[in-house]
Amino acid sequence: MPKNVIVAQSGGPSPVINSSLRGIIETCNLFPDTFGAVYAGWHGIEGVLKEELLDLSAQSEEEVALLRYTPAAGSIGTCRYKLKKNQTEDFARVIAVMKAHDVGYFFYIGGNDSMDTAHKVSVIANESGLELVAVGVPKTIDNDVGDSEFKLIDHTPGYGSVARYWMGIVQNANEENAGSCPADPVLVLQAMGRKIGYIPAAARLADPKREMPLQIYLAEAGVTGEAMCDNVNDELKRSGRCIIVVSEGFDIGDLGFTKDGFGHAQYSASKTTVAQQVVNMLNAQGLPVPGAARGQVSGTDQRDTCLYASVVDLDEAYKVGQKAVLIAQEGENGWMATILRKPGVIYSVYFDKVPLEKVANSERTFPKAWIAANQIDVTDDFVRYATPLIGEDWASVPTVGGRQRFTRFKPIFAGKKLPTYTLEALRK
Numbered sequence: 001m002p003k004n005v006i007v008a009q010s011g012g013p014s015p016v017i018n019s020s021l022r023g024i025i026e027t028c029n030l031f032p033d034t035f036g037a038v039y040a041g042w043h044g045i046e047g048v049l050k051e052e053l054l055d056l057s058a059q060s061e062e063e064v065a066l067l068r069y070t071p072a073a074g075s076i077g078t079c080r081y082k083l084k085k086n087q088t089e090d091f092a093r094v095i096a097v098m099k100a101h102d103v104g105y106f107f108y109i110g111g112n113d114s115m116d117t118a119h120k121v122s123v124i125a126n127e128s129g130l131e132l133v134a135v136g137v138p139k140t141i142d143n144d145v146g147d148s149e150f151k152l153i154d155h156t157p158g159y160g161s162v163a164r165y166w167m168g169i170v171q172n173a174n175e176e177n178a179g180s181c182p183a184d185p186v187l188v189l190q191a192m193g194r195k196i197g198y199i200p201a202a203a204r205l206a207d208p209k210r211e212m213p214l215q216i217y218l219a220e221a222g223v224t225g226e227a228m229c230d231n232v233n234d235e236l237k238r239s240g241r242c243i244i245v246v247s248e249g250f251d252i253g254d255l256g257f258t259k260d261g262f263g264h265a266q267y268s269a270s271k272t273t274v275a276q277q278v279v280n281m282l283n284a285q286g287l288p289v290p291g292a293a294r295g296q297v298s299g300t301d302q303r304d305t306c307l308y309a310s311v312v313d314l315d316e317a318y319k320v321g322q323k324a325v326l327i328a329q330e331g332e333n334g335w336m337a338t339i340l341r342k343p344g345v346i347y348s349v350y351f352d353k354v355p356l357e358k359v360a361n362s363e364r365t366f367p368k369a370w371i372a373a374n375q376i377d378v379t380d381d382f383v384r385y386a387t388p389l390i391g392e393d394w395a396s397v398p399t400v401g402g403r404q405r406f407t408r409f410k411p412i413f414a415g416k417k418l419p420t421y422t423l424e425a426l427r428k
Contacts, residue, residue, distance in 0.1 A: 003104025023321025
């Protein structure tokens, strides 16, 4: 007898997260003898705990297909609620909900913490006598899931699109800076990346031949504010202008930042920003040319716009969702679907599986060998790694009346069978 499915998302979204969701839904539909109804946890694991299960099997094929063109997580929602070891009631509730709705398969789309959640649910389900197959589906724009040797996963769906975003932003910013430099010779762009530099590093893709007066400051490069001022002034003396891309985690002083539900720093919610502090520092010191420094902070648009989505990223996100279902269809529990790169000059990948426990709470670092000797650039090896991920074509964006056409699921939810539940960590 087929068992029902729950799929959920967690953490920050990406431009391609819904391609993985689409891959899961459409591939489950290919195996009706294995998979029954497909439900979505409305806003991630929170929806599972609250027994808010959106019926994806009741949605039209057209709306499911439109997931390819729908960014972020508005279709089924996401959350930052973490299941911690001591929250025994939460775990018991997850199992109770799954038993009540005859769920035999659980797919969790997310990053490091989400893979930890999927692993914990997998273990506790089996300890509780529930025959559950749990499979993780990787997602993060930070590209920090897995290991620094790239043996667990080569890159994470979402990263190729944010890399393409930064390529485009820097290309356009350079045009503006080149024209306005007599008055605004320095432009400071702040990129996401708490402490791992894959996102700001992607700025180099805009200028692989190094023709722009571009400086990149990764958090892990360890450049001081004083050294940054010297670097910028040297560039201004050479070129008359300078574009700075700085990681939001660059150490420039106290930002008064808050933390999200996973305990991660929220630099976008801080009292000030790294970009503004850099601008203030440069202007306070004084520039060796006329004019002043200006700043620009990209926010959640880095992860919620489909206009910069990489077609390579979209396709791989879909296929990694497909792979997750194929793993589950074989009855294999406790794995994460993964993307691995084949050796050779021609870019090619294959889809495999790695144990969830190896990925759970992992954190890949940016290779030191990819940081240039001057500490304000990345090497050609990084450029060769990242270039294939951004694709060569623009993604299609369907419109109706000039407005983008996104997936709009009908609010059809499974009937509740259990008492109302308050999430354990939210109780007073």
